[in-house]
Amino acid sequence: MANWQEMMPSTRAYMMNKVLYELHHKPDHLEAYNDDADAYLARFALPQDLADCIKGNDVAQMYLSGVNPYLLRAHCIGVKIPEDVSLAALRSLLNHEGYNNG
Amino acid sequence: MAEITGIYTASHTPVMLNFPDRIPAALREEIFAAYRAMGDDFMAGKPDALIVLSNDHLHNFFLDNFPAFCFGCAESYESPIEHWLHAKRRTFAGDQAFGAYLLQNALQSDFDPAFSMEMVLDHGSLTPLELAGIDPDLPIVPILINCVQPPMPTMRRSYDLGRYLGKAIADYAGVERVAILATGGISHDIATPRMGMVNEEFDQTFLSLMEGDDIDATIRYATDFVHTAGNGCEEIRMWMAAMGAANGAKYHRTYYRAVNDWYTGIGIGRFEV
Ligand SMILES: [Fe+2]
Numbered sequence: 001m002a003n004w005q006e007m008m009p010s011t012r013a014y015m016m017n018k019v020l021y022e023l024h025h026k027p028d029h030l031e032a033y034n035d036d037a038d039a040y041l042a043r044f045a046l047p048q049d050l051a052d053c054i055k056g057n058d059v060a061q062m063y064l065s066g067v068n069p070y071l072l073r074a075h076c077i078g079v080k081i082p083e084d085v086s087l088a089a090l091r092s093l094l095n096h097e098g099y100n101n102g
Numbered sequence: 103m104a105e106i107t108g109i110y111t112a113s114h115t116p117v118m119l120n121f122p123d124r125i126p127a128a129l130r131e132e133i134f135a136a137y138r139a140m141g142d143d144f145m146a147g148k149p150d151a152l153i154v155l156s157n158d159h160l161h162n163f164f165l166d167n168f169p170a171f172c173f174g175c176a177e178s179y180e181s182p183i184e185h186w187l188h189a190k191r192r193t194f195a196g197d198q199a200f201g202a203y204l205l206q207n208a209l210q211s212d213f214d215p216a217f218s219m220e221m222v223l224d225h226g227s228l229t230p231l232e233l234a235g236i237d238p239d240l241p242i243v244p245i246l247i248n249c250v251q252p253p254m255p256t257m258r259r260s261y262d263l264g265r266y267l268g269k270a271i272a273d274y275a276g277v278e279r280v281a282i283l284a285t286g287g288i289s290h291d292i293a294t295p296r297m298g299m300v301n302e303e304f305d306q307t308f309l310s311l312m313e314g315d316d317i318d319a320t321i322r323y324a325t326d327f328v329h330t331a332g333n334g335c336e337e338i339r340m341w342m343a344a345m346g347a348a349n350g351a352k353y354h355r356t357y358y359r360a361v362n363d364w365y366t367g368i369g370i371g372r373f374e375v
């Protein structure tokens with residue numbers, strides 16, 4: 001049992017964190033993302049799988065990628081993923097072998 | 103020389119403001135009344151300044167530069183920073199001279215906090231202040247501890263920070279009466295598979311230890327078992343700091359309930375200073 005997926009963030013997690021952070025703190029970023037998610041995400045040169053899980057609102061995969069949970073939480077609320085949907089996606093990982101690295 | 107009028111600990115969660123209706127009205131009223139009771143007790147001490155021990159939730163700080171401890175030294179603080187938080191915007195007065203004193207004195211005492219002269223406080227500070235009904239004109243000094251992104255300072259170091267603060271406040275001549283509000287915890291998970299599964303057993307044991315007189319055992323329990331109580335429970339670092347500032351004063355809880363639908367073990371209490 002652990003509280004965290006990564007005890008030191010990986011570069012992959014850092015890259016995803018940066019997207020979620022800027023999206024909800026920089027003026028006009030959320031609007032740009034909502035207008036054209038692909039164009040917005042292309043600014044960050046993310047690995048494709050990370051861009052895909054952000055664009056697809058794949059909360060479980062974002063969690064497993066080591067994203068900071070507070071940024072993930074703010075993102076779920078900020079892009080209006082329904083509360084019960086994000087909760088169910090996270091809960092589905094409870095017995096996943098990759099959850100907090102076992 | 104300043105007198106400490108009260109040291110309080112209280113949970114915080116944005117859910118209280120964003121999704122109040124996820125719990126029954128009677129329970130919600132009971133919880134809000136517990137915060138108001140804390141606020142009344144707090145104001146009865148007639149403090150001239152408030153130290154808010156809290157944490158930033160990756161709003162002011164990001165992984166490009168993340169302080170373990172950060173002292174606020176601003177004239178005022180806007181709040182909230184979250185565009186998605188259902189709270190009315192307000193501006194808290196800052197006690198800049200007090201913040202600067204605590205910062206300079208910390209460095210002289212071999213503590214090395216970062217400092218900030220411009221922060222927008224998030225729900226961690228705003229929610230308990232708002233629910234307790236604390237006057238926004240009461241000057242504050244926010245002191246933020248990293249509890250949200252490993253690696254983080256240890257529980258013991260957070261306690262030591264509080265010990266430092268207790269002594270430095272007592273030596274300060276710039277205000278007469280100071281209250282401390284430590285916010286965060288207890289058991290909760292934010293955006294993890296365990297979200298909504300409050301570890302009440304942890305909370306009860308932790309509160310009992312806080313109420314006892316074995317400080318080392320409390321720090322040890324916090325250190326060794328926080329991993330069972332959720333990433334949000336890492337915020338008990340602020341409780342460690344409050345315990346340090348209290349310097350052996352007795353603690354008692356005034357409210358506790360494990361509220362799974364608000365994802366949080368909600369605990370409120372105070373030290374008999
Ligand atoms: Fe928090």
